[in-house]
Amino acid sequence: MRIKKLFLQNFRNYEREEFCFQDGLNVLFGKNAQGKTNCVEAVFYLCTGASLRIRHDKQLIKLGAETAQISAEAENRYGNVTVEALISENKREIRVNGSKIAKNADLMGHVNSVFFSPGELRLIQDGPDERRRFMNISISQTSPAYYTALLRYNKILDQRNALLKNSDYSLVMDTLPVWDEQLCKYAATIVKKRVEFLEKLSPIAEEMHAFLTDGAETLAVKLDKTFKGDEAEIAETLKRRLSNNYEKDLRLGFTTVGPHRDDLDIDISGIDAKAYASQGQTRTGALSLKLAEVQIFKELSGEYPVLVLDDVMSELDLRRRKKLLQRVHGMQTILTCTHTERVLYGADCNKIRIENGRIKE
Ligand SMILES: Nc1ncnc2c1ncn2[C@@H]1O[C@H](COP(=O)(O)OP(=O)(O)O)[C@@H](O)[C@H]1O
Numbered sequence: 523m524r525i526k527k528l529f530l531q532n533f534r535n536y537e538r539e540e541f542c543f544q545d546g547l548n549v550l551f552g553k554n555a556q557g558k559t560n561c562v563e564a565v566f567y568l569c570t571g572a573s574l575r576i577r578h579d580k581q582l583i584k585l586g587a588e589t590a591q592i593s594a595e596a597e598n599r600y601g602n603v604t605v606e607a608l609i610s611e612n613k614r615e616i617r618v619n620g621s622k623i624a625k626n627a628d629l630m631g632h633v634n635s636v637f638f639s640p641g642e643l644r645l646i647q648d649g650p651d652e653r654r655r656f657m658n659i660s661i662s663q664t665s666p667a668y669y670t671a672l673l674r675y676n677k678i679l680d681q682r683n684a685l686l687k688n689s690d691y692s693l694v695m696d697t698l699p700v701w702d703e704q705l706c707k708y709a710a711t712i713v714k715k716r717v718e719f720l721e722k723l724s725p726i727a728e729e730m731h732a733f734l735t736d737g738a739e740t741l742a743v744k745l746d747k748t749f750k751g752d753e754a755e756i757a758e759t760l761k762r763r764l765s766n767n768y769e770k771d772l773r774l775g776f777t778t779v780g781p782h783r784d785d786l787d788i789d790i791s792g793i794d795a796k797a798y799a800s801q802g803q804t805r806t807g808a809l810s811l812k813l814a815e816v817q818i819f820k821e822l823s824g825e826y827p828v829l830v831l832d833d834v835m836s837e838l839d840l841r842r843r844k845k846l847l848q849r850v851h852g853m854q855t856i857l858t859c860t861h862t863e864r865v866l867y868g869a870d871c872n873k874i875r876i877e878n879g880r881i882k883e
């Protein structure tokens with residue numbers, strides 16, 4: 523997978539700009555607040571139909587403009603693909619090879635990227651939200667079924683939570699099983715895919731971690747709850763867990779069990795990394811998980827995703843930077859940094875200087 527061109531118009535602080543990327547390493551460099559992250563955010567949007575952090579597309583539109591337009595010319599294993607997004611305040615339109623897509627799930631898989639930012643480096647020490655986000659984004663890109671199940675699950679979950687706040691006890695008790703039937707169907711799809719994903723991810727992450735630490739540390743990752751069997755059995759297990767928690771859910775006014783509460787158990791050299799690992803260890807662990815994610819993409823889709831490294835080099839020590847560059851060699855990588863010389867050590871790359879929303883020749 524590679525992105526050949528990226529076009530931005532009225533997107534964030536860009537008025538109009540075109541980026542040409544080469545195979546291998548591309549480095550966007552420049553001072554702070556010049557538009558490096560904005561550029562890779564556009565890449566992320568064209569891959570996932572979502573922005574990096576924000577919930578409202580409006581912020582993506584250049585201040586004072588009405589609409590933003592971004593597009594990428596890419597090449598995947600099937601050939602050339604163009605993805606365009608037209609973003610207005612209240613609506614957006616995404617086209618793949620010129621045809622408008624009806625739903626976001628149809629976008630997934632055309633252009634894939636694995637995105638890596640300082641936030642992701644805190645994947646292990648931060649709260650469970652980050653770790654669920656990691657699974658959700660990663661699995662969605664190779665499984666539209668997962669993405670769709672997740673959307674439907676969240677919708678029913680909202681309705682269930684609203685019901686839990688209803689003061690009519692008998693109405694609530696009559697209605698809950700009906701919601702739960704549906705909720706568990708989608709939850710089971712989510713759980714099953716997560717379990718499969720983590721079973722693949724764990725041994726690869728372990729290998730990456732050994733590579734990054736020269737064999738000094740081990741790493742293992744799994745879901746923090748155990749599930750057995752196929753989707754139907756998982757749905758039954760979840761239904762039981764939900765009904766066991768009726769009283770608690772009613773008291774708290776929200777749903778306390780289910781995939782929206784699941785977390786990862788991460789073990790580094792025999793200790794619970796979330797609670798006890800040092801900052802250096804958790805960063806290396808996060809790097810291992812992300813590099814494993816890249817590898818899984820390759821296995822599931824037959825090609826490497828585009829790797830985006832936004833500002834991560836400054837967070838890593840010299841040895842890990844070198845290891846990282848060594849590891850990603852040969853994949854198309856878009857890397858942002860403030861000082862090229864400090865991170866690249868003469869690596870062969872396409873350097874692009876960004877200044878105030880423009881490419882500086
Ligand atoms: N919608 C927008 N319109 C105009 N400027 C924006 C918009 N959103 C963000 N910016 C500007 O973009 C700049 C930050 O760009 P960013 O890509 O995060 O910088 P960096 O190069 O440090 O990664 C800030 O100056 C911010 O004001």
Ligand SMILES: [Mg+2]
Nearest residue numbers: 558559560833
């Ligand atoms: Mg930035």
